[in-house]
Amino acid sequence: xxxxxxxxxxxxKNLTFTFEEKQLxxxxxxxxxxxxxxLLLEAxxxxxxxxxxxxxxxxxxxxDPEGKEHTVQFAIEDWWISxxxxxxxxxxxxxxxxxxxxxxxxxxxxxxxxxLYLKIPKLESFFRKKMERAFASFQKRIISNLAQSASxxxxxxxxxxxxxxxxxxxxxxxxxxxxxxxxxxxxRKELVKG
Amino acid sequence: xxxxxxxxxxxxKNLTFTFEEKQLxxxxxxxxxxxxxxLLLEAxxxxxxxxxxxxxxxxxxxxDPEGKEHTVQFAIEDWWISxxxxxxxxxxxxxxxxxxxxxxxxxxxxxxxxxLYLKIPKLESFFRKKMERAFASFQKRIISNLAQSASxxxxxxxxxxxxxxxxxxxxxxxxxxxxxxxxxxxxRKELVKG
DNA sequence: TTGATTTATTACCATAGGTCAATTTTTTTG
DNA sequence: CAAAAAAATTGACCTATGGTAATAAATCAA
Numbered sequence: 001x002x003x004x005x006x007x008x009x010x011x012x013k014n015l016t017f018t019f020e021e022k023q024l025x026x027x028x029x030x031x032x033x034x035x036x037x038x039l040l041l042e043a044x045x046x047x048x049x050x051x052x053x054x055x056x057x058x059x060x061x062x063x064d065p066e067g068k069e070h071t072v073q074f075a076i077e078d079w080w081i082s083x084x085x086x087x088x089x090x091x092x093x094x095x096x097x098x099x100x101x102x103x104x105x106x107x108x109x110x111x112x113x114x115x116l117y118l119k120i121p122k123l124e125s126f127f128r129k130k131m132e133r134a135f136a137s138f139q140k141r142i143i144s145n146l147a148q149s150a151s152x153x154x155x156x157x158x159x160x161x162x163x164x165x166x167x168x169x170x171x172x173x174x175x176x177x178x179x180x181x182x183x184x185x186x187x188r189k190e191l192v193k194g
Numbered sequence: 195x196x197x198x199x200x201x202x203x204x205x206x207k208n209l210t211f212t213f214e215e216k217q218l219x220x221x222x223x224x225x226x227x228x229x230x231x232x233l234l235l236e237a238x239x240x241x242x243x244x245x246x247x248x249x250x251x252x253x254x255x256x257x258d259p260e261g262k263e264h265t266v267q268f269a270i271e272d273w274w275i276s277x278x279x280x281x282x283x284x285x286x287x288x289x290x291x292x293x294x295x296x297x298x299x300x301x302x303x304x305x306x307x308x309x310l311y312l313k314i315p316k317l318e319s320f321f322r323k324k325m326e327r328a329f330a331s332f333q334k335r336i337i338s339n340l341a342q343s344a345s346x347x348x349x350x351x352x353x354x355x356x357x358x359x360x361x362x363x364x365x366x367x368x369x370x371x372x373x374x375x376x377x378x379x380x381x382r383k384e385l386v387k388g
Numbered sequence: 389t390t391g392a393t394t395t396a397t398t399a400c401c402a403t404a405g406g407t408c409a410a411t412t413t414t415t416t417t418g
Numbered sequence: 419c420a421a422a423a424a425a426a427t428t429g430a431c432c433t434a435t436g437g438t439a440a441t442a443a444a445t446c447a448a
Binding site: 215343344373374377380381 | 404405406407
Binding site for chain 2: 062064068070072084085088089094117121128129131132133134135137138139140141142143145146147148175176178181188
């Protein structure tokens with residue numbers, strides 16, 4: 001399958017493009033195979049790209065001054081991932097991105113992105129809507145962090161990411177929920193009992 | 195001052211418009227005076243609009259099943275506010291929005307917004323960038339909630355919203371930080387002692 | 389397959405922050 | 419300005435979650 005077809009069929013499912021537009025897309029995106037355990041991005045690096053996950057699983061995490069990891073986001077098939085704060089402002093990453101399950105990605109640079117917006121205006125709509133959904137889901141997460149107990153957050157997580165639980169380590173989930181692995185263990189035990 | 199001029203000078207400071215575009219903007223936005231303590235939006239209501247804050251202070255909060263309030267966002271001069279999850283998906287509000295200090299707002303409906311995007315494409319860029327910044331700031335908040343203690347979060351808050359602290363009640367800040375007013379009191383006492 | 393390494397569980401104690409209730413301070417209203 | 423209402427503080431006690439450490443289970447690599 002040509003990369004043009006692949007892009008159009010995986011990333012931009014609901015859009016139609018002219019031949020020239022497809023060419024342009026194919027030139028802007030690069031396909032990437034990423035093995036499990038590899039780091040896609042490290043804190044301190046300049047962030048040029050964002051990545052579409054065609055297959056596999058990754059996570060974005062922040063390492064605090066005490067060295068503890070905090071998972072900000074998981075990304076599976078059909079999600080986008082980057083250190084967006086850095087990507088948007090063309091600055092250095094605060095976060096790390098790790099590949100949790102062998103992944104296939106399509107990457108595009110911010111620069112190419114801006115050019116595409118100019119040349120294919122419908123992409124601006126497409127990405128604005130994507131941002132809106134991402135924003136809404138972050139907002140839900142903030143509410144969940146404020147209003148729910150650890151075990152409620154765990155249940156929300158399992159419900160929201162049903163396909164992820166198998167792929168990730170307990171300490172990934174714990175660091176996403178903002179608790180220790182020990183607490184997660186206890187919570188699960190309680191839930192089985194309860 | 196005409197509403198056209200007002201809009202262009204307050205909301206869209208860095209953009210230039212043709213006469214017709216300004217007309218269109220003026221027709222799409224409505225100016226609103228909102229007194230302190232009034233509710234701009236209540237959970238359960240259909241969300242049609244988003245609001246630009248020209249002056250004053252508002253907050254978005256969620257009321258959990260136990261009746262506790264959780265402040266998701268403050269908005270002062272130059273910020274936008276709405277229940278964005280509901281606004282984007284044209285659904286019912288989960289959040290409430292309360293006016294904390296007498297406010298002057300400009301509101302625009304989602305419908306008019308989408309029309310404007312079609313007629314004035316540069317607005318799509320403008321709002322995409324706004325979304326990007328909002329997204330980045332939510333991401334920071336998530337990290338802060340995961341990685342920081344209550345007193346660290348309080349210091350970050352004071353630092354990030356230096357002008358808001360005077361305007362809001364302690365219980366607003368506490369509910370933003372995810373703690374009780376009692377804890378906030380204790381934290382402040384500790385910080386003064388040093 | 390087996391030993392080595394990584395990950396998960398459990399137990400015990402410590403602590404940040406919550407709850408309830410009383411009191412003081414601040415703000416609002418007539 | 420005084421009385422009433424709202425907000426903030428404080429204290430005593432409680433609970434959820436954290437930290438440390440030991441053990442068990444699972445995964446990986448030779």
